[in-house]
Amino acid sequence: MxxxxxxxxxxxxxxxxxxxxxxxxxxxxxxxxxxxxxxxxxxxxxxxxxxxxxxxxxxxxxxxxxxxxxxxxxxxxxxxxxxxxxxxxxxxxxxxxxxxxxxxxxxxxxxxxxxxxxxxxxxxxxxxxxxxxxxxxxxxxxxxxxxxxxxxxxxxxxxxxxxxxxxxxxxxxxxxxxxxxxxxxxxxxxxxxxxxxxxxxxxxxxxxxxxxxxxxxxxxQHSSAYRTIRIDGRFEPGELERVLAADRHVVDVHAADAGWNVLYAGTLAQQADLLTTLVQHGMAITQFSEQPTDIEQLFLRLSAIQEGM
Incomplete structure (x- = not known):
């Protein structure tokens, strides 16, 4: 060893x-x-x-x-x-x-x-x-x-x-x-x-x-259960983060280029519900699409969650 x-x-x-x-x-x-x-x-x-x-x-x-x-x-x-x-x-x-x-x-x-x-x-x-x-x-x-x-x-x-x-x-x-x-x-x-x-x-x-x-x-196992959603659009500063914080399936949110990457643990139907919620809050969403999950970011995020338990 x-x-x-x-x-x-x-x-x-x-x-x-x-x-x-x-x-x-x-x-x-x-x-x-x-x-x-x-x-x-x-x-x-x-x-x-x-x-x-x-x-x-x-x-x-x-x-x-x-x-x-x-x-x-x-x-x-x-x-x-x-x-x-x-x-x-x-x-x-x-x-x-x-x-x-x-x-x-x-x-x-x-x-x-x-x-x-x-x-x-x-x-x-x-x-x-x-x-x-x-x-x-x-x-x-x-x-x-x-x-x-x-x-x-x-x-x-x-x-x-x-x-x-x-x-x-x-x-x-x-x-x-x-x-x-x-x-x-x-x-x-x-x-x-x-x-x-x-x-x-x-x-x-x-x-x-x-x-x-x-x-x-x-x-x-986690990489198949978690998805990364790319969100672009026009919204007031902090507004997107507030809505995402209310969704229990959102694991992590970070800025990427001109938009946001959201690590999401929900189903496709729950993703659709999230998009509906964003639109109902008056946000002009120009992109809402699933992206390949960065396994290193997932690794670090899940490790941080486990340490906090």
């Missing part, structure tokens, strides 16, 4: 990670979401023993990252957000090299490499030079490399970064396979929607702080 207790990393007065408290159970795929600069890479580098925390503690499989770094490295596979490859090695040689680095029993290397190449869909590239692979193939090869010493925990920093849509789908399939292997996986990304199909839990990191954590299954 992965556990952090008030984990902090400061650079002078700037806190890259602030009081992070995280608990990831064995076999869980956990997604850490945040915009660029939110502190994701810093958090993952501390867990991978590449950066020393300013304060707080972090444990992986029971080993503390600052006091027992060698033990931590033996039980993790770490894929950074940027990596280099060796130009003069084939795919199979590349995997053998890292197996030797981790002192994997040489009797196991070929069978394990063959199995992993099949899992990441690179079996037909075993004799191809690594630098001749596409970026998507190199990303998948990196996951195979992380697994060569059979670690219990994988830490993947933006594994889908820079990939085209087809390569993203292939990477998603690979990530699904990690769950089937029973691995504990921590994935960082700046796009929450990417994790909806592969993660069990998701946490949002903002300005170094973990602001919300929830189970993906709960979010998916």
């Amino acid at each position: 992965i556990l952090t207790q008030n984990l902090c990393k400061r650079y002078g007065r700037m806190a890259a990670v602030q009081d992070m408290n995280l608990s990831i159970a064995p076999g869980t795929v956990f997604g850490l979401v945040g915009e660029n600069g939110a502190g994701k890479t810093t958090a993952l580098s501390m867990l991978a023993t590449l950066s020393t925390p300013t304060s707080g503690r972090a444990y992986i499989q029971g080993f503390e990252v600052t006091r027992e770094p060698r033990a931590v490295r033996r039980c993790i596979g770490y894929m950074p957000d940027a990596f280099g490859v060796y130009d003069d090695l084939t795919v199979m040689e590349y995997l053998r090299f890292f197996a030797d680095c981790y002192r994997v029993d040489r009797r196991l290397v070929k069978a394990r490499a063959d199995d992993l190449l099949e899992r990441v869909r690179l079996t037909d590239k075993r004799d191809t030079y690594v630098n001749a692979l596409s970026r998507g193939m190199q990303q998948r090869l990196e996951i195979a490399r992380c697994l060569m010493h059979d670690p219990a925990v994988l830490i993947l920093d933006e594994p889908s970064s820079g990939l085209d849509p087809k390569s993203r789908l292939e990477m998603r399939t690979v990530l699904h396979g990690l769950r089937d292997m029973g691995k504990t996986v921590l994935i960082s990304t700046h796009i929450l929607n990417e994790l909806a199909e592969v993660a069990d839990e998701v946490g949002i990191l903002r300005r170094g702080e973990l602001v919300a954590v929830a189970a993906v299954q709960v979010m998916v």
